[in-house]
Amino acid sequence: MIVEVGHYALILALALALLQFAIPFAGARLNDPALMRVARPTAISQFSFVALAYGALTYAHVVSDFSLVNVIENSHSLKPFIYKISGVWGNHEGSMLLWVLVLSLCGALIAIFSSAMPDKLRADALSVQGLLGAAFLLFILLTSNPFARVDQPPWEGRDLNPILQDPGLAIHPPLLYLGYVGFSIVFSFAAAALIGGRIDAAWARFARPWTLFAWVALTLGIAMGSYWAYYTLGWGGFWFWDPVENASLMPWIAGTALLHSAAVMEKREALKVWTIFLSILAFSLSLLGTFLVRSGVLTSVHAFASDPERGVFILGILVFFIGGALALFALRAGSLPVGGLFAPISREGALVVNNLLLSASCATVVIGTLYPLALEALTGEKISVGPPFFNTVLIPIALPLALLMPIGQMLAWKRGDLPAALARLRAAFAVGVLAAAALGARYGTPFLSIVSAGAAVYLIVGGLSDIAQRAAFRASSAGAVFTRLRGLALSAWGTSVSHAGMGLTLLGLAATGWGVENIVAMKPGDYYDVGPYKLGIEEISPRNGPNYSEIYAVMAVRSGGETIARIEPAKRFYQARKMQRSEAGVVTLGLGQVYAAIGESHEDGAIDARLYWKPFVTLIWIGALVMAFGGGLSLADRRLRIGVARRAQVAAMPEAAE
């Protein structure tokens, strides 16, 4: 009964989503408060019904109800409990249901946290959110119904794709979806502003926290996905410029730009139209990503199943919402108030430069992702646009961006003083140069790694020195510095911490150039060099897991003749799907990692192995965590933001630019 109730609840959610679209929309046009009031309870109850459906599907997976096609195809009675839960979204139908669950959650969140919002804006925003929900619910029910059932249930399921049987599956998709779909909130706000034809003063104040929220989730989701790929795929890569990865990177870059332009809009009432445009863009790119991943245009572990009918349906949704929003933008943007003008040398000016560079990066990724697809569709020719393209184009954009980030932070709103800002960054620059020299002397070429590492260190020091200088300025005692640090606005902390996090990630990326790789047939007992360490196999044995069998090797990591750690890379075989999957052995030493994966065994007892030493590699993900933490700090700052201008004579004083 639970299953069918869930199915019915999903259909009711569709009906409610349609009403959530139609009634408040009519209300906003008729200026009728009663109709507009319908928006909030329908949004909340739509979420409840989707949650009910989601719960029912989870129940079916947990109790191995093999009368559901979705459970047959993706579960197995012996699958560990955690994967029965996370396996719900480890397939096409379930992941779309999670998508809609998050979408309706966003609607419910708007409904709950919008008391201060003008009625019309709220009604229009929830109306757009309802329309989005209706489109995707219809997609699920008509093409990807997770509640489809069979009359003769089999006794065993086909198990979940082994690559997905990993704790990563429990974390990566929900975070990523919170990020993707979180941008729908800002999209709905933007569409509401365009439909209503006015941008309320508080618009940016409402939009910015949601942007931050989505951005933080997306940052964590991408980082998690990259770490997952790193330790599962077995060759130590963490980013492949795969279209599916790019699909998540595009909204992230657009979201980063949006975050910064929304700050300008909130404090200075400028860049209004541009911010609205970025709001549309960020979610449009999320939709594009969903289309690429879900339509089967791409073949990858994320695609699960390809079905042309689904592709066409999502393409329809995509065209309708992106096209509709852009058309609305074209129609209304001209009549929107433009907002204030500002001097080029100012915080606002720096943020515009930031936006330009980010937009260029975003366009690069979009082109690099779509061009091969378009070419294949038109001419049938398969080309591969990979790391060479992205590295060549993005590095010349990213490095200047890194150099400009601390400068922007140092500039005041309205009127900035560039020489003073540069003067305050002298120390950071010096530290960066010294670090580059030291790292270059220690690790050597490639040159790009040395330059990037120097820029990264400069970025970290520069990001934090803003906070430090503000606290230490003319301070008499350590106590005074501490009081100042506490007195600084959380959003200032957020900026510094996030920028420093970006620096950490950049340092980790730069250090990939210094990695060491050793591909050998390892004989048990012999030791092989990997960077500063030696690795040797102590034991190779088979072992049985709940739904797989594996061969694992116990490897000792030695430094100077002493064993400092043991890792257990393994090769697993999943009986139900007859699939293999490797499990890398990873140990973190300092900030770097020793990474080993095993392959085929030889007759003479040797086993193929790929051994890596990756200095500083953990910084890539630690940096992302720090960035997200900075975003969280900024999110926690609930003050109203006013861009305070400093008068010219006090411009040299490093005081709060809040």
Place this chain on the structure above:
Amino acid sequence: MMWLVFALLTGVAVMAVLLPLAMRGEASDAGAADIAFFEEQIAEIERERAEGRLDPAEAEAAKTEAARRLLRAEAAPKAKARGSRRAALAAALAAIVIVPAISLPLYLRLGKVDMPDMPLTARLESQPDRGDLAGAVARIEQHLRERPEDGRGFEVVAPYYLRTGRGEDAIDAYSKALKLLGATAERHANLGQARMIVAEGKVTPEARKDFEAALALDPANVMSAYYLGLGAEQAGEKDRAVEIFAKLEADAPADAAYLPAVKRRLAELRGENAQRPPFAQAPDQQESGQGLARGPVAEGPASAQGKAIAAMPADQRAAMIRGMVDNLAARLESSGDDVEGWLKLIRAYNVLAEPEKARKAVEDARKALAGREAEAARIEALAKELNIGG
């Protein structure tokens, strides 16, 4: 009961629309939110200055700017929101009609209202259907997970595993039965045979050990002796193979079913007759009749398996292919929505020149893929191509 729950849920959905329509309350006018925002902003600036975070001059500048915006907001033309009873009534009516009008027909089309939940444990505990072999095995497996010391259970499921292509599981079950129930010649022989099937017909050292153990317990175990003979043949020890088969021939009763197979092996080994006997016709002293043909499985990497098959003598190869085809057919019988599998099976029957079976496979595939047009179309296309309309 089900419909009661549905009615309740529908009611909740409709109420979510009706309640806000019924509530009274005036809407704030459009500019009010802006005015409130700027007033709050000015209050915030005051607060910050009082806490010493803003210096007075900055605070003054910020306040002036906010005040300017406040004035602009207050001066903006206002449209007074007004409620209309007619609009509210229309909306209420729409909700009452639209919610059931969408949900019910759509659910009747997509849902299966009479179908209960079917959690696996409940199904395993329920009364088994007659003839539902897979269900019976699932129940035994469940029982074995709870009581893994029950050797008889393993002995029962092992042949089923071997037949349905789960060779590794069969080896596992036979070894457990052997360990738990004690060694007999028959158990050793069965385990050896399972190993051999998984190894694609090769008598591996492990399998040989099992056959030897079986013979140690019962020197008259024909199956073990025969397979040891084959093993010797595969290892190139022709004399030993001849010795084993000759002894089998000498000891066999005149009407033994396996005698012709043994004679053919001997003839082959002695070079008297070029025609090889089908590998699959292993002498089988058991009634269950698990010939090799029913079992061989082990879907290893395609290329490796392909090479192994290609390297076999012709008769063994035929048996191997036969076994794989039977196996595929058995699998499709239990879960038929694998279009690639059907296509493979139909082609295989065609190659094996068994038009009857090919036609039947086409029919079965049509049934199994009913309603999935794209996939059914591929079956039709192949049937047409091979000229087996069925």
